[in-house]
Amino acid sequence: MQDFQLFPAPAKINLFLHIIGRRSDGYHLLQSVFRLLEFGDTVHIRPRKDGLIQRSLAIQGVPEEQDLCMRAAKLLKQHTNSKWGTDIFVTKRTPMGGGLGGGSSDAATVLLALNRLWQLDLSRTELISLGLQLGADVPFFIFGENAWVEGIGEKLQSIQLPSAHYLVLTPQVHISTAEIFASRELTRNTNPTxxxxxxxxxxxNDLETVVCQQYPAVASCLEWLTQFSQARMSGSGASVFVEMQSQEEAEAVLARVTERRELQEIAGCEISGFYAKGLHQHPLHSFAT
Known part of the structure; x- marks a missing residue:
């Protein structure tokens, strides 16, 4: 659409996920490493001088009041009393409900982009505080670096990771994160690492066992991928990933899934996938200081 500016919203994977306890308010205490990927959604933003915030294109299955991009823009406007508005829509590539942080990343990109477009000059710390009101993963994307993560996801420490290639597969099953975290079978006492x-x-990943028991398609994908290297689930799934030696190897394995459909019959459902390099920094990292 005319006059829209395009901003990337990278996906992430959890390289591991330990649940080390539970707070009195029910939130789980975790340890993880979040890695940014060179793959994700694109957020289209066009500033408005009339102060209105509008969604130009709907996302199927996401009512406007639940749209994190709309919520992010409205929260930022309320926080700053900005006279500006914006039109927003998202080109989705990150699988929804896959544990890859798609919606959270979209919201973070809105906050970062509007911080610049509206000339607000909010600090990264202030944006992170706003992001936490939208979801536990949003602060990570505003933080903008690969991170050692603790607490309920709000304690972030930059971590240097080597360059890497990943193959990510997502079986088409809907996993309820809330139900997985509430499961009686989930262990919540892993020793801090x-x-x-x-x-x-x-x-x-402490959630893998529970998810695989309830969703055999995820277990099938993990088992099939393990022939190439150690496969893991990202977050609460359904996406699973494996580190590959090169882009060529990743694309060859991906073709076996998407073109030759080797895994679909085993998993019992449709499977999407993509190849991505690991990023060292969010593309919009410079939009806040």
Whole structure:
């Protein structure tokens, strides 16, 4: 559409996820490493001088009042009393409900982009505080670097990660994150780990066992991917990933899934996938200081 500016909203994967406790208010305490990917949605933004905030194109299955991009823009306008408005729509590429942070990343991109377009000059810390009101993963994308994550997801420490190639597969099953975290089978007492242990790959995803018991398609994808390297689930799923040696190898394996459909019959459902490099920094990192 005319006059819209395009801003990237990268996906992320959890390289591991430990649940180490539970607060009195029910929130789970976790440890994880979040990695940004060179793959994601595109947020289209056009500033308005009349102060209105409008969604130009709807996202199927997402009512406007639940749209994180709309909520982010309205929250920023309310917080700053800005006279500006905006038109927004999103080109979706990140699978919805896959544990890849798509909606959270979209919201973070809205906050970062409007911070510049509306000439607000809010600090990264202030934007992160606003982002936390929208969802636990939003602050990470505003933080804008690969991160060692603790607490309920709000404690972020920059971590340097080597360059890497990833193949990500998403079976078409809907997983309720709330139900997985509420499951009686979920262990919540994993001993706290360290960055040194992570670098030696002495980590896992505590949610995998529960998800695989309830969603056999996820288990099938993990088992099939493990023939290439150690496969893991991202967040609460349904997306799973494996690190590959090169783009060529990743694309060859992806073709076996999307073109030759080797895995669909085993998993019992449709499976989408993509290849992505790991990013070292969010493309809009410079939009806040």
């Amino acid at each position: 360290t960055i040194a242990a992570f670098l030696r790959d002495l980590v896992h």
